[in-house]
Amino acid sequence: MGLEAKLTQDGFLTTTIDAVVSWARKSSVWPMPMGISCCAIEMIAAADPKYDIARFGSEVMRFTPRQCDLMIVAGTVTYKMAQVVRRIYDQMPEPKWVIAMGACTSSGGMYRSYSVVQGIDQFLPVDVYAAGCPPRPENLLNALMTIQDKIGKTRARDFQDIIQPKLEITNN
Amino acid sequence: MEVKEFIVQKVKECVGEANVEVTDAFGDLSITVKKEKLLELARFLKENNELEFVMCKDVTAVDWATRKKRFTTVYHIYSFKLNFTLRVKVNLDEEPYQVESVAPIWESANWYERETFDMYGIEFLNHPDLRRMYMPEGFQYYPLRKDFPVMGIPGSLPLPQKPE
Numbered sequence: 001m002g003l004e005a006k007l008t009q010d011g012f013l014t015t016t017i018d019a020v021v022s023w024a025r026k027s028s029v030w031p032m033p034m035g036i037s038c039c040a041i042e043m044i045a046a047a048d049p050k051y052d053i054a055r056f057g058s059e060v061m062r063f064t065p066r067q068c069d070l071m072i073v074a075g076t077v078t079y080k081m082a083q084v085v086r087r088i089y090d091q092m093p094e095p096k097w098v099i100a101m102g103a104c105t106s107s108g109g110m111y112r113s114y115s116v117v118q119g120i121d122q123f124l125p126v127d128v129y130a131a132g133c134p135p136r137p138e139n140l141l142n143a144l145m146t147i148q149d150k151i152g153k154t155r156a157r158d159f160q161d162i163i164q165p166k167l168e169i170t171n172n
Numbered sequence: 173m174e175v176k177e178f179i180v181q182k183v184k185e186c187v188g189e190a191n192v193e194v195t196d197a198f199g200d201l202s203i204t205v206k207k208e209k210l211l212e213l214a215r216f217l218k219e220n221n222e223l224e225f226v227m228c229k230d231v232t233a234v235d236w237a238t239r240k241k242r243f244t245t246v247y248h249i250y251s252f253k254l255n256f257t258l259r260v261k262v263n264l265d266e267e268p269y270q271v272e273s274v275a276p277i278w279e280s281a282n283w284y285e286r287e288t289f290d291m292y293g294i295e296f297l298n299h300p301d302l303r304r305m306y307m308p309e310g311f312q313y314y315p316l317r318k319d320f321p322v323m324g325i326p327g328s329l330p331l332p333q334k335p336e
Contacts, residue, residue, distance in 0.1 A: 079329035080308050086332035114315055114324025115306075123332045 032068035036075030046137035228278030
C-alpha cells in the first residue's frame, strides 16, 4: 500500500492558488544564460549530468530572453556590455529574477578598472549573488535554490500590476 | 650577428644613416626611424626581395609621460625569409600626435592601428577606417595614456538607468 494507492482513493487535495502558482513557477525557472566570460564554463558544468540543473527544473537554457524567467549573468560586465545586458533583461517577460554569478559580476572582482562595471546592481535589480571566482556549480545551484525559495514566497497577485516596459531603441 | 648586420646595412642604405638609430636590447634588434621616413622604410622592408618583412605582427605605442617626445609607436614585423622579427619605432614629439599609417602596406596593421588610436589617441594619417575599437564611439578619453586615472573618469561611460 503505497502513496499512489492513497492518492487514487481520495482524488483531490485542497490548496491555494498562490501556492500552486508559485510552486509551478519555482519548479520551472527557465534561465537566460548570459555567459560573458569564464563563469559561463561553470554554468555549463552545472547543466551537465554530474551536477544536473535539471533536478531543479531549470535545464531549459533558452538563448532568447523572451522565454526566460531568470537571468544568470555569468562574467565580467564591461560598460559597453552593460547596455546589451540591460537590453536583454528588458526583453524578458515579467516576472523575472537575476543571479549575479561570480565576483566580477557582483562587484567588479579583480577588474578594478575603468572599463568594468563595479557590480551589475548599478543597473540591474539583482536577487541573488553567487560568490566565487568562478563559483563552483554547487554554488550556482545554491543560488538557484535561493531564487526558488524567493519565488516560493511570492503570491500570484504580486505580479498582476506589472507592465512590460517599452523598449527604447538606442545606438549602443 | 650576421642577419642583424645585414638588415641594419640594408636599412641604412634605404633611408640614410642620419635617419635611423639602431639598438640591440636583450638580443632584439630595434630600429628607430625618423617620422617622415617611416613609410619609405616600411615599403622597402616589405618589398625588398632580400628582406621580405611581409608580416606585421603588432603595432602598439608607448607613453613616456614626462619625456619631451611623449609617444613612441612600435611596429613588430616578421620576415619568413630571414626568420627574423624586427622592431621599428617612431618617436612622436609634438601635438597633435600624428604618424603615417602603414595599413596600406601591411593589411593587418589596420586594426592594430585602430587599437593604438583608441588607447593612446595617436592619429594615423591616411588610415582607411580610423574608428574606436574597444571603447564606445563618442568616448572622449584615451585610457592607456599615463594621465588617465585607473578607475576612469566618472560619468564618461554611460550606464543604463536601474529599474525601480
